[in-house]
Amino acid sequence: xxxxxxxxxxxxxxxxxxxxxxxxxxxxxxxxxxxxxxxxxxxxxxxxxxxxxxxxxxxxxxxxxxxxxxxxxxxxxxxxxxxxxxxxxxxxxxxxxxxxxxxxxxxxxxxxxxxxxxxxxxxxxxxxxxxxxxxxxxxxxxxxxxxxxxxxxxxxxxxxxxxxxxxxxxxxxxxxxxxxxxxxxxxxxxxxxxxxxxxxxxxxxxxxxxxxxxxxxxxxxxxxxxxxxxxxxxxxxxxxxxxxxxxxxxxxxxxxxxxxxxxxxxxxxxxxxxxxxxxxxxxxxxxxxxxxxxxxxxxxxxxxxxxxxxxxxxxxxxxxxxxxxxxxxxxxxxxxxxxxxxxxxxxxxxxxxxxxxxxxxxxxxxxxxxxxxxxxxxxxxxxxxxxxxxxxxxxxxxxxxxxxxxxxxxxxxxxxxxxxxxxxxxxxxxxxxxxxxxxxxxxxxxxxxxxxxxxxxxxxxxxxxxxxxxxxxxx
Amino acid sequence: xxxxxxxxxxxxxxxxxxxxxxxxxxxxxxxxxxxxxxxxxxxxxxxxxxxxxxxxxxxxxxxxxxxxxxxxxxxxxxxxxxxxxxxxxxxxxxxxxxxxxx
Amino acid sequence: xxxxxxxxxxxxxxxxxxxxxxxxxxxxxxxxxxxxxxxxxxxxxxxxxxxxxxxxxxxxxxxxxxxxxxxxxxxxxxxxxxxxxxxxxxxxxxxxxxxxxxxxxxxxxxxxxxxxxxxxxxxxxxxxxxxxxxxxxxxxxxxxxxxxxxxxxxxxxxxxxxxxxxxxxxxxxxxxx
Numbered sequence: 001x002x003x004x005x006x007x008x009x010x011x012x013x014x015x016x017x018x019x020x021x022x023x024x025x026x027x028x029x030x031x032x033x034x035x036x037x038x039x040x041x042x043x044x045x046x047x048x049x050x051x052x053x054x055x056x057x058x059x060x061x062x063x064x065x066x067x068x069x070x071x072x073x074x075x076x077x078x079x080x081x082x083x084x085x086x087x088x089x090x091x092x093x094x095x096x097x098x099x100x101x102x103x104x105x106x107x108x109x110x111x112x113x114x115x116x117x118x119x120x121x122x123x124x125x126x127x128x129x130x131x132x133x134x135x136x137x138x139x140x141x142x143x144x145x146x147x148x149x150x151x152x153x154x155x156x157x158x159x160x161x162x163x164x165x166x167x168x169x170x171x172x173x174x175x176x177x178x179x180x181x182x183x184x185x186x187x188x189x190x191x192x193x194x195x196x197x198x199x200x201x202x203x204x205x206x207x208x209x210x211x212x213x214x215x216x217x218x219x220x221x222x223x224x225x226x227x228x229x230x231x232x233x234x235x236x237x238x239x240x241x242x243x244x245x246x247x248x249x250x251x252x253x254x255x256x257x258x259x260x261x262x263x264x265x266x267x268x269x270x271x272x273x274x275x276x277x278x279x280x281x282x283x284x285x286x287x288x289x290x291x292x293x294x295x296x297x298x299x300x301x302x303x304x305x306x307x308x309x310x311x312x313x314x315x316x317x318x319x320x321x322x323x324x325x326x327x328x329x330x331x332x333x334x335x336x337x338x339x340x341x342x343x344x345x346x347x348x349x350x351x352x353x354x355x356x357x358x359x360x361x362x363x364x365x366x367x368x369x370x371x372x373x374x375x376x377x378x379x380x381x382x383x384x385x386x387x388x389x390x391x392x393x394x395x396x397x398x399x400x401x402x403x404x405x406x407x408x409x410x411x412x413x414x415x416x417x418x419x420x421x422x423x424x425x426x427x428x429x430x431x432x433x434x435x436x437x438x439x440x441x442x443x444x445x446x447x448x449x450x451x452x453x454x455x456x457x458x459x460x461x462x463x464x465x466x467x468x469x470x471x472x473x474x475x
Numbered sequence: 476x477x478x479x480x481x482x483x484x485x486x487x488x489x490x491x492x493x494x495x496x497x498x499x500x501x502x503x504x505x506x507x508x509x510x511x512x513x514x515x516x517x518x519x520x521x522x523x524x525x526x527x528x529x530x531x532x533x534x535x536x537x538x539x540x541x542x543x544x545x546x547x548x549x550x551x552x553x554x555x556x557x558x559x560x561x562x563x564x565x566x567x568x569x570x571x572x573x574x575x576x577x
Numbered sequence: 578x579x580x581x582x583x584x585x586x587x588x589x590x591x592x593x594x595x596x597x598x599x600x601x602x603x604x605x606x607x608x609x610x611x612x613x614x615x616x617x618x619x620x621x622x623x624x625x626x627x628x629x630x631x632x633x634x635x636x637x638x639x640x641x642x643x644x645x646x647x648x649x650x651x652x653x654x655x656x657x658x659x660x661x662x663x664x665x666x667x668x669x670x671x672x673x674x675x676x677x678x679x680x681x682x683x684x685x686x687x688x689x690x691x692x693x694x695x696x697x698x699x700x701x702x703x704x705x706x707x708x709x710x711x712x713x714x715x716x717x718x719x720x721x722x723x724x725x726x727x728x729x730x731x732x733x734x735x736x737x738x739x740x741x742x743x744x745x746x747x748x749x750x751x752x753x754x
Contacts, residue, residue: 098730105723124716127545128723135727146560147572164518172525175697481686486585488682492674497596500663513592516615527622529694537705539627543634548724554646555731561650
């Protein structure tokens with residue numbers, strides 16, 4: 001773990017404890033403290049990454065790991081959006097100070113995960129994140145939230161047991177959990193099949209936590225049953241950081257493709273392709289807005305996993321950039337889903353229709369997000385998918401790259417169907433009463449849309465950042 | 476003849492199997508948490524055993540102490556949501572949880 | 578060494594009892610005994626600190642948590658008709674697993690027992706916890722904070738107005754009776 005980034009971890013933790021003491025009876029104070037902490041962190045990390053001086057020096061002045069910095073930026077961006085949105089979304093009787101301190105603790109745990117330099121440290125923060133997100137899922141007092149929380153509990157914690165068993169074998173064979181130490185072992189050519197059996201167990205645990213195709217059931221229930229802003233937070237960062245981040249990290253360390261570990265590579269790529277196709281096809285038949293987005297999320301995770309299976313430098317870059325983009329566009333879609341739920345009191349898509357007149361901002365921001373998801377050229381999703389597909393083609397997995405392109409078309413199809421049903425078309429009875437959200441709740445959606453558009457247009461800048469800072473650590 | 480090291484691993488794998496079987500079979504949430512506990516006990520033993528076998532037992536102990544703390548937090552959270560589920564739905568049966576479908 | 582292996586066998590038998598017992602209270606107590614057995618095994622491995630933590634925390638605190646949870650939901654036990662057959666099948670499944678594990682897992686670890694090890698310096702426990710793995714302590718603070726906030730948000734303080742209403746309702750019921 002790098003000491004220089006420790007402030008991103010400790011300050012939210014401190015604010016979370018502070019909220020519990022200060023704002024027990026003054027709920028507005030909790031909103032203010034939570035949002036200010038996250039906004040300050042966001043400004044700070046943006047200054048580190050987007051300082052124009054960096055570009056002139058070709059990013060040589062960034063001493064830290066570029067991957068970690070990008071992930072911290074993503075965490076703070078999504079957390080700030082969700083926290084600002086829920087300031088307007090939470091009703092009076094809710095316990096705001098619990099909500100904000102849980103969000104802050106989970107931000108702190110996620111920063112711990114991305115700055116960890118050690119499998120066991122990573123594991124502790126993953127558990128902390130699981131506990132915090134578990135309470136966030138159960139935040140809504142109704143039956144759905146509790147059911148989603150129990151299903152999450154019964155799949156996440158057994159997955160951690162697999163991770164621990166894998167770490168026991170790793171401790172026996174290598175006597176270290178350190179990423180740098182493991183990288184030395186891989187570079188020295190000491191990799192043996194017992195070490196890989198431990199790594200496979202760890203990989204299995206993190207795949208369950210990230211919710212890819214054979215282990216996807218908890219994702220659907222958790223995203224659908226959770227409190228609406230929490231679904232956005234879960235889909236945007238929590239499952240990505242808790243599961244997919246570690247898979248990318250393992251792929252970066254063990255370089256499956258270079259080391260002729262074809263079986264692991266093939267299996268991961270197969271799982272990725274299966275979840276891309278499964279998610280895309282199942283999403284077409286959904287009637288519930290949030291459940292459809294959950295299937296779409298599984299499909300997008302598939303792209304990241306398939307790139308991790310290949311694990312060439314270009315594929316890893318594509319995976320990292322896609323993870324960042326996915327956080328942006330999926331959060332926009334889920335927050336829009338929450339807006340729809342608030343104004344219509346339902347998430348059933350068949351009761352919606354013609355909402356573009358009453359909710360224009362929500363409608364057009366979700367058009368931008370879905371175009372990015374499907375990979376329409378100027379937007380950011382296109383570039384990350386292009387990186388992954390090119391890497392797959394170069395790596396010789398041509399069948400998988402064709403699958404990825406085909407699934408992109410299916411994605412476009414189901415989002416077009418969704419958009420026509422919900423926002424265009426005839427106005428239904430429920431939609432007549434709908435009103436546009438206040439500016440406070442539209443602001444985070446607009447910020448995220450700006451991020452989607454800017455990272456698409458300024459792709460050369462992003463690409464340079466990724467190449468200069470991340471390949472330095474991969475190679 | 477097998478040596479003591481692989482016999483230890485053999486028993487650990489059996490303990491792990493008992494916990495896994497309990498989690499797969501039962502529909503009582505409390506019993507699921509007991510299964511989880513048994514599984515994490517086997518993991519604890521595995522960590523310490525690896526530490527002992529590589530003459531690195533202090534690192535293994537440091538890890539085991541942290542694991543025990545995590546275990547307590549997880550069990551407390553699981554039991555608290557179980558009680559909440561019991562208050563809301565009046566049952567701790569997993570099969571009665573079927574509100575979420577698509 | 579026979580002491581060590583006997584402990585393992587006892588732990589496995591207790592774990593089977595914990596899973597198979599019909600009464601949940603009995604099950605929780607069997608789990609506590611499993612914990613005690615595990616802590617004795619840890620002691621024979623020469624790791625006293627982990628054994629002490631296991632004994633005090635897992636056998637003590639977790640059992641208290643389990644028993645209090647069981648006492649809160651005791652009525653449910655009578656209504657949850659789980660079929661016992663699947664639990665009765667556990668010894669059979671365990672025997673099958675034991676044979677399979679003897680065939681597959683033992684040879685794997687047999688080959689591992691001659692695995693070459695690097696010479697590691699075995700630092701004292703205090704130095705490992707407070708110097709080498711200091712970030713784990715931050716992680717522990719983080720998970721404790723997460724646990725406390727989680728329990729507080731799962732059982733929130735009731736809002737004062739509704740509590741007054743409930744009291745009024747209760748008073749009315751008493752009056753009606």
